[in-house]
Amino acid sequence: MSSTTTVTMGQEQQHATLNLGSHIDQLDKHGFLFGQKLTASMSPLLHDVVYQGLGLNWEQLRLDSTDMDLFLRLIRHPKFYGASVTMPHKVAIIPHLDELTEECRDVGACNTLFLRHLPDGRRLFCGANTDVIGIRESFVQNVPDPSVYENRPAMVIGGGGAARSAIYALHKWLKATCIYVVSRDKSEIAAVVAECTKRSYGARLVHVETVKQAEALEGPGAIVACIPDFPPVSEDEKLLRRITEVMLRKEQKGAILEMCYNPSPYTALGALAESEGWQVILGTEALIWQGIEQDKYWTGRETSELPVAQVKETIANRLAKISKQ
Incomplete structure (x- = not known):
């Protein structure tokens, strides 16, 4: 069909x-x-x-x-x-x-x-x-050495629904020691912190508000970017980009999951991270693994029974077309 x-x-x-x-x-x-x-x-x-x-x-x-x-x-x-x-x-x-x-x-x-x-x-x-599974598996399936991100700080860029899922995955499964949260909108972060506090893990969040604060912090091992692929225009957006650049330029590198894949997973932030020596995980990886988890619910099959290889091949072919465009 x-x-x-x-x-x-x-x-x-x-x-x-x-x-x-x-x-x-x-x-x-x-x-x-x-x-x-x-x-x-x-x-x-x-x-x-x-x-x-x-x-x-x-x-x-x-x-x-x-x-x-x-x-x-x-x-x-x-x-x-x-x-x-x-x-x-x-x-x-x-x-x-x-x-x-x-x-x-x-x-x-x-x-x-x-x-x-x-x-x-x-x-x-x-x-x-299943977004949380998609985020977890994006790191587990693509980063051979988990010490790259385990028992290190992590960072989430953005304050919407995807950011909440990222915080949950980093907290529950990826062994982040603390989670830096950054957004162009302070009220978004306040809401996220309040909700996570209500669910008992808000104390692990660190709202990074200035470049100076970012410079003083230990570098993250995992970053999940949950913002659109638009160039920064407002002062708040420019500050968010500068804070992100500080984190990417820390001596010890890690892996970044760029959740934005629409209209293309090849984003400006992903290119910047790659140029700074980070492993970039495309947002289509999160799409694949959260989708496989959905089909487990719907079909009653286990992951081993689903055509995961064919799914990955099909998405890769679609990405190749997007890349050519």
Whole structure:
């Protein structure tokens, strides 16, 4: 099946819903990628490779919409298997779910909706956060020597949902001694610190606010960048870049995961880090591993049973095309 089916909901919502109904009749099961600005997302492509590899007549459909009520109606369909949830719905979806995994609850954001079937035939709508797995596995799978980042400080650039997932992964699995947090928006960091404090690990966060402060700190071993690939324009953005440059130029290097991969994973920040001697991990690595984790929820298979090699090859081929462009 094609992995490019898109349903855009707006004034033609009723017509689009009818078209969707005719399409899913041809599938054994269907899911959604629910959010906005989905055109360049590789998520449906990734899952299409998995379903073809397993011989499943399934498809993930792009649902480009802000209409939560519509989404909640669509997921009641008997052929629905689950959904990837992206911005701006990762937090808003949580009150509508029956159960949350530990990671979803602790991060306070959901990127994966899956079903749990009860003996009486009822379905529970459950939320998971596989972003944290994607971040963890990006380092575990790509950095041969974990001492590069373990038992060293780490740093997270940005203060949104991806930053929260990064903090959780660095804290829980990647053995960061402390986590530097930097953002152009101080109120974002204040909110992140408050939430992490409520979940018992806020004391490990260090808000780096000045170049002088950055110069005095021990260098990080792992950096996760969770900001768009735009050149700094405002004074706050320029300060954020200078603080980042100070950290990248520390004597002891490490690995940086550049979460931004849309429209291209080859970012200015990634190029800067590489020039300073850092190992750069593309954001598509996080996409791959969080997607594989999602398919474990949806298909009930283990990682060893999923076509991971084919997924990586397909994403690499897509990246090669982007690189040529």
